[in-house]
Amino acid sequence: MIATLFVVGVLRGMDMTSLAPYAAIACLPAIVGIMLSPVLEREWAQILVIFSWIALAIAACVGITFWPMAILFLCAPAAAALFEREKLIEALFLSALFAAVIYLAGRTGNLPASDVGQDASLWSRLAAMTAVGTFLISTLFASSHSAPRTYVPDPAATIPANRGDVDVAMLDALSGGIVRLTSDDEVTFVSMDAYDLFNLPEDSGHLTIHALLSGTPHVRDRVIDLIARARASGNPEMITLTIPGGDNGPPPQIIDLRATPLTDGEVVLHGLDETAREDRIAALNADWVAAHENITATRQDMDDKTLFFSGVSHELRTPLNAIIGFSDMMRSRLFGPLPSKYAEYADLIHDSGQHMLDLIGDVLDMSKVQAGKYELNYGMFDMADVIRSSVKMVRPAADAAEVSLNVNIAADEDMLIDADRKAVRQILLNLLSNAIKFTPKGGAVDIGSKIVADTLHLTVSDNGAGMNAAELARIGQPFTQAKSGQMSDERGSGLGLSLVKSLTDLHGGRFSIASQRDNGTSVDIYLPLTHDS
Structure with missing residues (x-):
């Protein structure tokens, strides 16, 4: 212009x-x-x-x-x-x-x-x-x-003889055999799978329902009765057929057969060969029976292990509490000043004792989970409060490691959840401790939480050492540490993420982890907001 x-x-x-x-x-x-x-x-x-x-x-x-x-x-x-x-x-x-x-x-x-x-x-x-x-x-x-291209059907495509005027390609694509009957029980359509399912000859011309399963009168009578019931009720009817095999013929078949009435007395038969499914169920039942013989012994072993860990943890916690208490008195200079070197030793004694106490607690909790004796005490609480208090607990460790903690939740947001507060706090503390432990100086740990529909989504991510694919595959196996954990100055039991996953599963939640070597780790926990009583 x-x-x-x-x-x-x-x-x-x-x-x-x-x-x-x-x-x-x-x-x-x-x-x-x-x-x-x-x-x-x-x-x-x-x-x-x-x-x-x-x-x-x-x-x-x-x-x-x-x-x-x-x-x-x-x-x-x-x-x-x-x-x-x-x-x-x-x-x-x-x-x-x-x-x-x-x-x-x-x-x-x-x-x-x-x-x-x-x-x-x-x-x-x-x-x-x-x-x-x-x-x-x-x-x-x-x-x-730029106009979109449209599909033009092939005019050369033809429908095979004696297969009716229905959409043959679509029905042949369905799983199972399909047979369509008129009100006089004459067959007007047979899908390709139906020829094998009902043992029909490929050159079959005019067919009636009586020609189906002609060699098995008992089964044929059940099919005729099924069709009659579907016509009478006007609703789909279903039966399971067992077709016996011959000595030298095909093996026995198990077929789920569904009869759906149409207008004017027409009926569509849809059969699915479920022989393989039933064989798998039988094999699983056999495996279960074989495994059931070991259940009692295994349960007894788990009970014995739980009892052992409970006794050992009690015996270890008593002197450890005394060690931690006396070291606290020394650190606080309750009875006078200490030389600087002794004061340093007192701090080390206290930290080591507290660390050992935490490890004993993890081992005991894991043994209870494995034995199925860890009981959740459900109650309504605000997840935002748990996140803020947990961050306060680990902030001294993060400051000592020169790692920043970033909490990504709204200041006035309430996230009410019906769960075990102690277990959820333990999940979060384990994730935070791991993230701080394996994040280098100057790194960052991000904590986020939000409610999506009826699920609480908790995320803890870091930019630390990370893990490779082989190490990720071992996550969830108790007493197993990744290579990054073995190189850390902080030693652990290898139970942290295993316990997190187990406690998440107990809540009916979902555990997801993504990591890459030298590129950090991100753990996502999904917990239902309510539980079935």
């Missing part, structure tokens, strides 16, 4: 400076379209493009003359043709609306007088018609080349 405007202006001997503002305005839709081209699939971008063309038409009608510049209103629906069909309708409506408003404003004398000159009518007519014609042709060309 700009090129046409200047060519006509030169031929008419017009002042080019007076045409410059109109040329600038004419550039706006093109500029808007270029700027928004990366996001033209967005609705707001499409609306801006449509309104930019409407704005150009309004400016041309106001600044030059309504006739014939009103033709520019066609550019808006032409541009909308490149988008969805709804946008074309909207653009047509808006163009007509604004054109009517401008026309009425001109008729009532509410439009400013044009200063283009007396030759405006001629050159505007040429410019407008040339520009709009070019734009419509280019838009239609672009729209036709």
Whole structure:
């Protein structure tokens, strides 16, 4: 349009400076379209493009003359043709609306007088018609080349003889054999799988239901009774058939057969060969019987192990508590000052004793979980409080390791959950301790929590040592540490993540971990907000 405007202006001997503002305005839709081209699939971008063309038409009608510049209103629906069909309708409506408003404003004398000159009518007519014609042709060309391709069925495709007028390809794609019967029990369709399922010859022509399973009268009578019940009730009916095998013939079959009544007494039979499924169930039952013989002994072993760990933990906790208590007295200088070296030893004694006490607690809890004797005490509490208090507990360790802790939960957000508060706190503390332990100085540990539908999603991630695929595969095995754990200055029992996974499973939740060597670890815990009593 700009090129046409200047060519006509030169031929008419017009002042080019007076045409410059109109040329600038004419550039706006093109500029808007270029700027928004990366996001033209967005609705707001499409609306801006449509309104930019409407704005150009309004400016041309106001600044030059309504006739014939009103033709520019066609550019808006032409541009909308490149988008969805709804946008074309909207653009047509808006163009007509604004054109009517401008026309009425001109008729009532509410439009400013044009200063283009007396030759405006001629050159505007040429410019407008040339520009709009070019734009419509280019838009239609672009729209036709971006139209989606449609599927055209192959006219050469034919339906095999004696298989009816139904969609054969679709029914053949279904699992199992399908047979369609008329009200007179004549077979009008047999799917490919049905030939094998009902032992029918491939060249079978006119069939009735009595021809199905002709060698097994008892089974055939049950099928006939099934069809009669489906017709009588008007609802699908189902039975399980056991077709005996011959001495030298096919093996026995187990078929789930469903009869679905249609209109006018027609019935569709759908049979599924469940022989393999039943064989698997029988094998599983045999394995269960074999394994059941060891259940009592295994349970006794677990009870003995739990009893042993309980006794040992009690015997170890008593002197450890005394060691921790006396070291606390020494650290607090209760009976006077200590030499600096002795004070340092007191701190080491206290920390080592506390660490050993924590390890004993993990071992005992793990043994209870494995023995199925860890009982959850459910209660309603705010997960946000547990997160904040747990972060306070591990912050001294994080500060000593020069690792920052970032809590990503809203300050006033309540996250109520019905779970075992102690177990959930233990899950979070184990995750935080692991993350701090394996994150280098200057690293960060992120803690996030949110409620999605009926699930609490807890995330603890770090940018520490990470694990490879082989180490990730061993997560959940008690007393197993990754290579990064073996290289850490902090020694552990290898129970941290195993205990986290076990406590999550006890809540009916889900444990997920993602890690990469030297690129950190992210653990996601999903816990249901409520539990079944």
